[in-house]
Amino acid sequence: xxxxxxxxxxxxxxxxxxxxxxxxxxxxxxxYLQWYRQDPGRGPVFLLxxxxxxxxxxxxxxxxxxxxxxxxxxxxxxxxxxxxxxxYLCALxxxxxxxxxxxxxxxxxx
Amino acid sequence: DVKVTQSSRYLVKRTGEKxxxxxxxxxxxxNMFWYRQDPGLGLRLIxxxxxxxxxxxxDIPEGYSVSREKKERFSLILESASTNQTxxxxxxxxxxRGQSYEQYFxxxxxxxxT
Numbered sequence: 077x078x079x080x081x082x083x084x085x086x087x088x089x090x091x092x093x094x095x096x097x098x099x100x101x102x103x104x105x106x107x108y109l110q111w112y113r114q115d116p117g118r119g120p121v122f123l124l125x126x127x128x129x130x131x132x133x134x135x136x137x138x139x140x141x142x143x144x145x146x147x148x149x150x151x152x153x154x155x156x157x158x159x160x161x162x163x164y165l166c167a168l169x170x171x172x173x174x175x176x177x178x179x180x181x182x183x184x185x186x
Numbered sequence: 187d188v189k190v191t192q193s194s195r196y197l198v199k200r201t202g203e204k205x206x207x208x209x210x211x212x213x214x215x216x217n218m219f220w221y222r223q224d225p226g227l228g229l230r231l232i233x234x235x236x237x238x239x240x241x242x243x244x245d246i247p248e249g250y251s252v253s254r255e256k257k258e259r260f261s262l263i264l265e266s267a268s269t270n271q272t273x274x275x276x277x278x279x280x281x282x283r284g285q286s287y288e289q290y291f292x293x294x295x296x297x298x299x300t
Contacts, residue, residue, distance in 0.1 A: 118293055121291070172217075
């Protein structure tokens with residue numbers, strides 16, 4: 077069966093450190109993978125899209141990698157700040173629909 | 187900016203009631219989606235629509251129906267609400283079926299069925 081797993085439900089890190097989130101999938105062949113941020117009580121907000129032929133994508137302090145052989149994406153937040161505290165969701169393109177992981181909640185301590 | 191609005195932020199209904207959740211987007215997007223979000227399960231797709239009067243079942247359509255009479259509006263209907271439909275409901279829209287653009291989400295409706 078198809079499955080998307082995000083490494084852990086919660087990640088606590090010190091301000092200034094790099095947070096690394098993992099998204100693993102099985103029985104998908106996504107052409108794209110997306111990452112979203114969700115704050116409590118709000119809808120998800122799009123952050124980054126990476127295509128299957130792209131190894132890495134950056135946007136400001138965010139970096140995403142996509143390894144179709146390992147069936148894995150890594151999401152990095154560098155120089156983290158308390159304002160980065162949120163839940164981060166990975167989503168796989170599934171015949172133009174999206175299939176979402178359960179999310180990882182990141183808490184950045186000042 | 188794309189704006190997706192949902193009719194209610196919080197809703198409390200009784201078991202057996204018919205419930206309507208409304209979603210409106212203002213960017214002329216062809217595609218619209220309804221998800222429910224539960225702790226530990228992530229977002230699960232209920233129904234989606236890629237054009238007016240067109241609809242397709244998602245992963246968990248049982249107990250739900252949808253209506254899309256106008257391009258900007260996509261309604262989710264719970265014909266007879268049950269307690270296991272207590273959840274956060276999120277609507278999203280996306281332009282153009284052929285491209286993998288990001289989805290734009292509304293703020294969500296937290297539905298409690300008692």
